[in-house]
Amino acid sequence: MRKAFLYPEYIALSLLFVAGCLCPGRVAAQHELGYVGELGFSVGGAQYMGDLNPRGALNTLKPAIGIYYRKYMNQYVGVRAHARFMQLGYSDVYNKNEFQHRRNLSFNTNLWEFSLQGDFNFFSFEPGSLDRRFTPYLTGGASIFHFNPYTYLGGVKYFLQPMHTEGQGTALYPDRKPYSLISYAFLIGGGFKYNISKKVNVGLEALYRFAQTDYLDDVSTAYAGPGAFPPLANGQPTVAYQLQDRSGVISTPIGVTGRQRGNSRDKDQFLTIELTFSILFTSYNCKF
Structure with missing residues (x-):
């Protein structure tokens, strides 16, 4: 006598079960569509x-x-992994404060960032549904980034970190170490997203960073003074000396030794405001 599990009808049912799991399109009534994630692009603006x-x-x-x-x-x-490229920059010409305007410093930098974020939707979000396709959300996390501030003098581009514009690494200021061009930041922000089809989401997001460096702009402490920038052999001032105090272009130079150049108590920050566009990934689960 054959054992029950060897009966042809049981074998056929078993094969149908396996085929149903492997071929969701053919047994759609026994499967549930699920959204597992999305691959997206962001584009917008960044502010230092x-x-x-x-x-x-x-x-x-x-x-x-x-x-x-x-x-x-x-x-x-x-949960999200996000890689970004952005540009940051600013100039004292925009400042109305008399000291800041006379300081006459400026910078730009290209910044590469990789972040890990957690997103929390205010509403239940179900792409493809009629009544759960929109939600505001909060996001937060941390990022690591690379930057390299530069400016121009006489039309020539100079990277500022090697210039040691605040006396970093000199005998006069052994406590001022050259800053790293790699740092990290804590992120917090929010936005909203809308599902326009079963495969596409669009959204708008603002994300604020609390950077853990004060040198995005190459400015942090006090003027090092002329002694940290000895002249060239021909008596001409070095490029570093000219870049550390550019106030003389506007009026009498203000960069005397020890005078405040920046505010080292507060780290730098930066913000992005971006439009997002993403393609959804789905999976089918057997449901009997």
Whole structure:
């Protein structure tokens, strides 16, 4: 006598079960569509805040672009890896404060960033549905980034970190170490997203960073003074000397030794405002 599990009808049912799991399109009634994540692109603007922009003005937005992958944990929570390229910069010519305007410093930098973020939706978000396709959300996390501030003198581009414009690494200031061009930041922000089809989401996001460096702009402490920048053999001032105090272009130089150049108590910050566009990834689960 054959054992029950060897009956042909049981074998056929077993094969149908396996085929159903492997071929979701053919047994759609027995499967449930699930969204597992999304691959997206972001584009927008980036704004620096710091010693040259202490008011936090949003008047020098520069380009920012990125690519990200968001993993859905459930309808409310997701985790995201986001890589971005952006430009930051500012100049004292925008400052109305007399000292800051006379200081006459400026910088630009290209910044590469990689962040890990957690996203929390205010509403249940179900792409493809009619009534759960929109939600505001909060996001937060941390990032690591590379920057390299530069400026121009006489039309020539100079990177500022090697100039040691605040006396870093000199015998006069052994406590001032050259700053690293790699740092990290804590992120907090929010936005909203809208599902326009079963495969596409669009959104808008603002993300604020609390950088853990005060040298995005190459400005932090006090003027090092002429003694930290000895002249060339021909008696001409070095490029570093000219870049550390540019106030003489406007009026009487203000960069005397020990005078405040920046505010070392506060780190720099920067912000991105971006449009997002993403393609959704789905999976089918057997459901009997």
